[in-house]
Structure formats: structure tokens, C-alpha cells
Amino acid sequence: MRWILFAVLAAASLSAAAGTVDVNLSNDTVEGKYDTTFGAADLTFGGLYNRDQKNYALNAGLLAAGEGSAGNSRVEGGLGGKVYTVHVDGPNADLVAVALGGQLRWFPGSGSLAIGGYAFYSPKVVTFLDGKSFYDVGLRAEVEVFRNSFAYLGIRWTRAELDDGSQPYVDKGGFAGLRIIF
Numbered sequence: 678m679r680w681i682l683f684a685v686l687a688a689a690s691l692s693a694a695a696g697t698v699d700v701n702l703s704n705d706t707v708e709g710k711y712d713t714t715f716g717a718a719d720l721t722f723g724g725l726y727n728r729d730q731k732n733y734a735l736n737a738g739l740l741a742a743g744e745g746s747a748g749n750s751r752v753e754g755g756l757g758g759k760v761y762t763v764h765v766d767g768p769n770a771d772l773v774a775v776a777l778g779g780q781l782r783w784f785p786g787s788g789s790l791a792i793g794g795y796a797f798y799s800p801k802v803v804t805f806l807d808g809k810s811f812y813d814v815g816l817r818a819e820v821e822v823f824r825n826s827f828a829y830l831g832i833r834w835t836r837a838e839l840d841d842g843s844q845p846y847v848d849k850g851g852f853a854g855l856r857i858i859f
Contacts, residue, residue: 701831701854705729708852718742719755725835725848730766732847734813734835738797740779751784759797761811763837765845772808772837774799782819789821809838817854825858 699710710723719742724735738759745752756779763772778797784790799811817831831854835847 695859697856697858699854699856701829701852703848703850703852706848706850706852708848708854714742715739718757721759727848730845732763732765732845734761734763734847736761736813746787747783749786751787752781753784754781755779759813761797761799761813763808763811763847765837765839765847767843767845769807769841770837770839770845771806772811772839773805774808774811774837775803776811776813778813791819791821791827793817793819804838807840809840811837819856827856829854829856 695714697710697712699712701708706725706727708723708725710721712719712721714720719740721736721738721740723737724733726733736759738757740755740757742753742755744754758775758777761772761774761776763774764770776797776799778795780793780795782791782793785792794814794816796814797812801809804810813833813835815831815833817829819827819829822828830851832851834849836844836849837847838844
């Protein structure tokens with residue numbers, strides 16, 4: 678609970694410049710993210726909660742981000758790391774993971790449709806408490822409905838490997854969401 682309070686206060690203390698709020702839902706899960714620029718990087722805070730299994734994952738990250746072009750298409754992306762704190766249903770099922778990875782969004786023909794994905798992985802050497810490894814991977818297709826307002830459909834696989842050998846999913850499956858840039 679203290680971690681959630683810290684994340685909210687840290688996000689609130691950031692300048693009121695640019696930011697992005699991203700929320701998605703499935704039948705069992707809600708996920709929320711907040712991104713803002715921090716110098717030449719993106720500072721991110723996020724959380725995911727699965728109601729059926731009472732699993733959750735909280736994260737904070739720093740990504741070196743930018744955009745470019747490939748032919749007549751626009752590309753946005755970032756590389757960096759995130760620190761996750763994760764709980765999955767069961768005894769001895771908490772972990773802290775330092776994950777490296779990135780994200781990419783491709784706008785074919787620089788239009789309003791985008792295809793994107795992200796992947797973050799934490800091996801044993803930087804996974805602590807009851808965990809051996811952790812990964813968070815997702816894909817999505819989004820459309821700009823209004824200027825700086827996107828609707829999307831996606832799929833995610835968020836999984837932990839625990840010391841007892843089990844490999845429970847924190848969450849997996851499809852979702853629908855909104856991303857708003859302000």
C-alpha cells in the first residue's frame with residue numbers, strides 16, 4: 678500500500694507539462710498507466726489488478742524514448758527498464774523484478790492506425806523475494822479517434838516464475854482500452 682501512495686505522490690509532483698493516461702479493461706482485469714517526459718526520457722508508473730485471482734503488478738520505469746520514420750510511416754519507441762512488484766495468488770508468491778525491455782508503436786503511412794507492442798524481462802539475477810524470473814509482454818492495435826485520444830484492442834502475457842517451480846500468470850488475455858495524451 679505504501680508503494681501505491683508513493684507512486685501517486687510522485688506522479689502528482691511531476692510538472693503539469695505533457696503526460697499520457699492509459700487505461701484498459703477485460704472481464705477480470707484493470708490496468709492503468711501514467712507516462713510523462715523526464716528530460717529526453719519517459720517516466721512511467723503503472724498498475725494491474727486481476728480480480729479473479731487477486732493478482733497484481735505495480736511498476737515504475739524509465740525509458741529512453743523517441744520517434745522516427747520508416748519510409749512514409751511514423752515509428753515511436755523506447756528502451757529502458759522497469760521495477761515491478763508482483764503478487765500472485767498463493768503462499769510465498771511475491772516478487773520484485775528489475776526488468777529490461779522496450780516498446781514500439783508503428784503508424785503505417787503516418788495515419789491514425791497504429792500497431793504496437795512491448796516486452797520486459799527480468800532474469801533470476803535481478804528477481805528477488807519468492808521469484809526466479811518475470812516477464813510482461815503485450816501487443817495491440819489502436820486507432821486515433823480524436824486528436825490525442827486513442828482506442829485500442831490488445832493481448833498481454835504477464836507471468837512470474839517462483840522459487841517453488843510454479844509459473845503462474847499474473848494476467849493473460851485480451852483487453853480493450855483508451856489512451857489519452859494531454
